[in-house]
Amino acid sequence: MHIKPEIRILGIDDSSLHNERVMIVGALFRGGNWLDGVLRCEITRDGIDATDTIVSMVKQSKHFNQIRVLMLDGVTYAGFNIVDINAVYKRTDIPCIVVMRNYPDFERIHAALEHLPDTEMRWELIRRSGEIYRITVHEGENPIYIQHCGIDHNDAKEIVIMSAIHSNIPEPLRAAHLIATGIVCGESTGRA
């Protein structure tokens, strides 16, 4: 894959759990530098509509044909509404990279899923989201963890490192987080 410095990346994050309906924000970037558009949709807290809703948001965007990579902040959104990254890739034809600050605590996740309907289906989606790789974005800083689908590992790693300009988190995800929390809470919170 030839990776241009201005590759279009859509970073997708959720806001905090204020309501039954949780806002999802897509921040469209050119590489790590340039905010080019903002998308918004809503999903249900602990629901099962994250995959369908994110696919619709992406496909309905006027930028759909330019987006080369989707970046997700983990695969559990709005509580335990799981994103099926294989389905997202299959239905949009856009590779997905999942970025996590920490290695997931699968024991805790499984225990939490037991309090929700569709426990096995959710667990299966989490397990199917693929191998988890530890990568160092900047020497001397904390590593992050990634999963991917529809893209070669070295390409995924290169895109993550190239777009993580101001911290160890790629800018499209850092901006999506600031926007989602800022809009819902009145002021953005945490992270970098």
Place this chain on the structure above:
Amino acid sequence: MHIKPEIRILGIDDSSLHNERVMIVGALFRGGNWLDGVLRCEITRDGIDATDTIVSMVKQSKHFNQIRVLMLDGVTYAGFNIVDINAVYKRTDIPCIVVMRNYPDFERIHAALEHLPDTEMRWELIRRSGEIYRITVHEGENPIYIQHCGIDHNDAKEIVIMSAIHSNIPEPLRAAHLIATGIVCGESTGRA
């Protein structure tokens, strides 16, 4: 004024007029490059609460002490809810720069104000927002127009040009516009 490349600038824009209450978004940037935070408040369509609400949003922010410049997209928000930039500067002690793509059509504005209560008060705020300067951001592109308060003209011009990296509009304002329209409409619209 010594202008660092990472000077903290809060760009403030409104969203489209879907409701009586209109969302205002503040995009906090370091220079023209780095989104550092997002603020959100609401004002009333054609109301008179823009000045008070923006002052509160700025003063309540955890970033208040770092913000060196406020950038506004004109002085009429949410229809004809006028921002009194002299009052904003006086109450926050932060200089204001107003950026406009076109020279304001004062005849049209005055005619519109006549359909609203407090016509003279609104008109007075518009007239008091100061001299309008035409500036060329990038050679060969359309000029823009600025007003300012609490800051030397050359400093204001330098900050505008320095932060207008991807178009003739400073990035803090371009991002605030993308965020406000993207969140309210589902996808951001227009501009650069």
